[in-house]
Amino acid sequence: MIIRLQVRFPSCTHMCRSVLGQDTEPHLASGGRLAPVFGSGAAISLSFLDFNMRHFLFLYFYKHRKDNNNIFVDDLMEGGERRPIPNPCRTFLEAFERYPEIMENIDRVGFVRPTPIQSQAWPVLLSGEDLIAIAQTGTGKTLAYLLPGFIHMDGQPVPRADWGGPGMLVLTPTRELALQIETECKKYSYKGYKSICIYGGGDRRGQINLVKSGVDIVIATPGRLNDLQMNELINLFSITYLVLDEADRMLDMGFEPQIMKILLDIRPDRQTVMTSATWPSGVRRLAKSYLKNPMMVYVGTLDLAAVDTVQQTITIVQEEEKKAFVMDFIRNMLPQDKAIIFVGKKIKADDLSSDLCLQGLAVQSLHGDREQRDREEALKDFKESRVRILVATDLASRGLDVHDITHVFNYDFPRNIEEYVHRVGRTGRAGRSGAAITLVTREDWRMAPELIPILERSGQEVPHELVLMAERYEKHKREKLMYGSGGGGGGYGGRRDGGRGGRRDQAQSWKF
Numbered sequence: 001m002i003i004r005l006q007v008r009f010p011s012c013t014h015m016c017r018s019v020l021g022q023d024t025e026p027h028l029a030s031g032g033r034l035a036p037v038f039g040s041g042a043a044i045s046l047s048f049l050d051f052n053m054r055h056f057l058f059l060y061f062y063k064h065r066k067d068n069n070n071i072f073v074d075d076l077m078e079g080g081e082r083r084p085i086p087n088p089c090r091t092f093l094e095a096f097e098r099y100p101e102i103m104e105n106i107d108r109v110g111f112v113r114p115t116p117i118q119s120q121a122w123p124v125l126l127s128g129e130d131l132i133a134i135a136q137t138g139t140g141k142t143l144a145y146l147l148p149g150f151i152h153m154d155g156q157p158v159p160r161a162d163w164g165g166p167g168m169l170v171l172t173p174t175r176e177l178a179l180q181i182e183t184e185c186k187k188y189s190y191k192g193y194k195s196i197c198i199y200g201g202g203d204r205r206g207q208i209n210l211v212k213s214g215v216d217i218v219i220a221t222p223g224r225l226n227d228l229q230m231n232e233l234i235n236l237f238s239i240t241y242l243v244l245d246e247a248d249r250m251l252d253m254g255f256e257p258q259i260m261k262i263l264l265d266i267r268p269d270r271q272t273v274m275t276s277a278t279w280p281s282g283v284r285r286l287a288k289s290y291l292k293n294p295m296m297v298y299v300g301t302l303d304l305a306a307v308d309t310v311q312q313t314i315t316i317v318q319e320e321e322k323k324a325f326v327m328d329f330i331r332n333m334l335p336q337d338k339a340i341i342f343v344g345k346k347i348k349a350d351d352l353s354s355d356l357c358l359q360g361l362a363v364q365s366l367h368g369d370r371e372q373r374d375r376e377e378a379l380k381d382f383k384e385s386r387v388r389i390l391v392a393t394d395l396a397s398r399g400l401d402v403h404d405i406t407h408v409f410n411y412d413f414p415r416n417i418e419e420y421v422h423r424v425g426r427t428g429r430a431g432r433s434g435a436a437i438t439l440v441t442r443e444d445w446r447m448a449p450e451l452i453p454i455l456e457r458s459g460q461e462v463p464h465e466l467v468l469m470a471e472r473y474e475k476h477k478r479e480k481l482m483y484g485s486g487g488g489g490g491g492y493g494g495r496r497d498g499g500r501g502g503r504r505d506q507a508q509s510w511k512f
């Protein structure tokens with residue numbers, strides 16, 4: 001039986017050639033997009049392939065996805081036939097054989113193999129499709145979107161000199177994350193593309209001058225970019241590759257109006273990528289309107305899951321006991337340990353860090369009320385180990401990659417459960433191990449039912465008191481439903497936000 005089959009597989013050039021002879025040259029297909037670029041992952045047309053071979057390839061790559069990497073791919077195309085799922089790449093060479101400059105950079109940093117999300121995101125992105133990529137914290141999502149972005153820009157039919165503006169835009173929720181991504185961009189520099197970080201608190205005039213001098217890649221927080229856009233100081237029409245890193249946080253924290261305005265200026269046939277380690281249901285519907293028939297790639301589960309290399313410990317305490325607990329934790333830190341202590345409010349960050357300083361400890365603090373210069377210095381001190389303790393608000397919960405953090409200490413429980421997962425993920429990055437210690441008070445009881453499955457999913461111990469807390473909260477919720485609200489939290493701590501099941505707080509209540 002002879003069937004016509006399209007296989008998109010970065011690595012299978014060799015394999016197909018050996019199976020089918022030399023006439024399987026990659027071809028570019030526009031797919032309705034502005035010149036999507038197929039790497040060596042070109043859509044290879046395997047015409048007249050025997051059914052058995054097709055079946056073999058399907059099973060082979062299905063097994064590779066499932067057994068080795070637990071990768072899942074959903075085609076979110078609305079209506080029409082499902083598309084063939086691009087096969088994952090097992091090595092860097094399979095994805096980037098035709099891009100020696102990228103291979104050189106990868107060799108230089110010494111990575112051994114693609115992470116699961118990279119192995120599936122690269123073929124999808126190189127085939128020109130939109131992508132939602134969800135994978136645990138610290139699993140290389142940044143390179144998953146950056147490298148195909150470089151290739152995408154290089155593959156544009158319009159010569160670079162005629163772009164009239166940048167080709168790639170990465171939006172992130174925080175300035176620190178934007179700066180970090182820009183550093184990554186520079187580290188893996190490609191074809192001399194120039195990148196710039198546009199963020200509030202940074203030198204506005206300097207940023208404008210740099211934009212005017214010509215940049216290829218913009219990494220920005222939505223607010224400042226909006227400001228430059230509204231004042232016609234940046235042209236966004238030239239952008240063909242758009243990334244929303246930590247997409248759920250940006251959509252959930254009230255950046256949506258700014259993002260909408262930014263998107264008005266970006267051509268609709270762009271390629272769009274959204275990434276995060278968490279994908280709450282309230283954001284899923286919203287996200288779809290930003291993408292065009294995306295593929296969704298997730299590793300493991302779409303349920304909330306903390307990175308599995310981190311040991312999570314939950315301690316139930318009284319509010320007034322917290323300081324003693326944190327002091328005890330610090331006393332027991334080893335010289336090589338490095339810890340980030342998360343608190344709920346900016347004032348608490350100041351208060352706790354000055355307390356620790358008064359005790360003679362070298363500490364830095366990071367929160368939204370600090371001057372930008374001080375914020376950057378605090379993070380630098382921490383990264384370069386001049387201090388080994390950083391007291392921070394949720395400003396630091398997303399994306400920051402400080403490889404040698406050994407401990408996350410949640411002094412206050414975060415305001416929503418997704419941030420718990422991201423905070424925990426500041427340690428245990430790229431396969432390293434780490435520990436997270438979380439203090440939970442009775443005021444946090446509404447979080448207990450959501451926290452327990454996260455602990456169970458990664459095989460962590462669930463304290464009996466937490467189970468009781470969750471039961472009490474569920475009972476309270478049922479009673480509230482039956483007898484009306486009565487307001488507040490029923491005498492056992494109230495909900496501090498609008499709750500789950502939809503979009504939560506607006507921007508102003510998200511100030512960290």
Ligand SMILES: Nc1ncnc2c1ncn2[C@@H]1O[C@H](COP(=O)(O)OP(=O)(O)OP(=O)(O)O)[C@@H](O)[C@H]1O
Binds near residue numbers: 114115118
């Ligand atoms: N293939 C790889 N092999 C080993 N390390 C890698 C690989 N790809 C990326 N890394 C490293 O892993 C670390 C984490 O990467 P990255 O910050 O992109 O993670 P992330 O998935 O975006 O995490 P988060 O959800 O916290 O934002 C970085 O230091 C990066 O250099």
Ligand SMILES: [Mg+2]
Binds near residue numbers: 141142245399
């Ligand atoms: Mg990231």
